[in-house]
Amino acid sequence: MKKLLLAASLVLFGMNLHAQQIKRCGSVEYLKNLDKKYPGFEHGVKSLQDYMNTIPQKKTRGQVYIPVVVHIVYKNATENLSDAYVTAQIDQLNKDYARLNSDTTNLRAEFKPIVGAANIRFVLQQIKRKQTTNADFPMEFDWLGNNAADDVKVSANGGDDAVSPNTTLNIWVCDISVTGGEILGYAYPPPGLPNWGAGANYPSQALDGVVIDYIAFGGASKLPVGYSSFGCKGRTAVHEVGHYLGLRHIWGDDDGACQGQTDYEDDGISDTPIQADASPFNCNKTINSCNQGTGDLKDMVENYMDYSSESCQNSFTKGQVSFMENVLATIRTSIHMPTGIADPNPDFGIQIFPNPASNNININLTSLDEKQASILISDATGKIVYKAVHNALNELITINTEYMQAGAYFVKIQTGSKNYNQTIIKQ
């Protein structure tokens, strides 16, 4: 990865940048910092394919539901993003991972055989809010390699403690800072992946998860508040969750080398095109930085793990999908919805949270493409405890659950064309 200084992009992406250096993602900064401490560390990457062959491949994999807790850590009203940003972001993650995003039609024909959809769904469990007195969360490392931005994950340091990071994906939204520039997000990979090297993973499990700058958080239906001219469409989180599930940048973070050249590194995924360097925040579909001759593919600006503009990103490759699913089936095997606690409907478009609930539940219908939705909640004996018809367009409904006894309830949502069912737990 080259240090990204994009004179051209500054013009392209607008006036907010104040000649700042923009980094799409700070995940490799951590790796580079380790490299300073342990010279050669960064180039310890081994063949991921060899590794993949050693881990048990699950023959059939069902849908994996990842419970998500979002922490909004804000110092002012601008940073205190509304629930609508969160639900739009969850929708974007679900669409992009399931390859149900509408812009897959922009994918060049030559890449169609190599792209795939993941059996991974994200289920919003809780939105936590914490007002901080910290000015920001700086991406700065001390001599031990501790990242000061990780303070966002620690209540005692002005952040908000992770919720069950062994079973839940925690996403923190805050103002990340870096000297002379901007980092939109970062994440640590899980431990034990040779494509990252030992020690690249999270420093402790309490610090596991994804951090997104508030200016890049939200989905296509709720664009980020800051750099909308930069083309953010909620794909910073798609990219960072890719790191969280073990993926590296598509160009292998090798400072511009092609196969056979000194210092060449691969992302470890066999079907991603060989690419020398990051795409410079644009959608240039003519670049072919490493030409391998017959059958060669150009640089894949459509890939979520590139640094291309989010407006042209629309795909993971089959190899990347299979890799993430393997990570969930092996190293991150505890990151699943606990059986019996929830029964999330694969027809996402609807989110019900928090689950388990205490005083209320929220039902997000904002991305449901229907005019009306009837909601019925019944207890385990079938007794109806809530019944109402709602306008399903742009509606986030909060239902008081204080009066409900502790136990399991069934939420049934009926729209013109579909039925949605989910089990919730009242604590």
Ligand SMILES: [Zn+2]
């Ligand atoms: Zn990255």
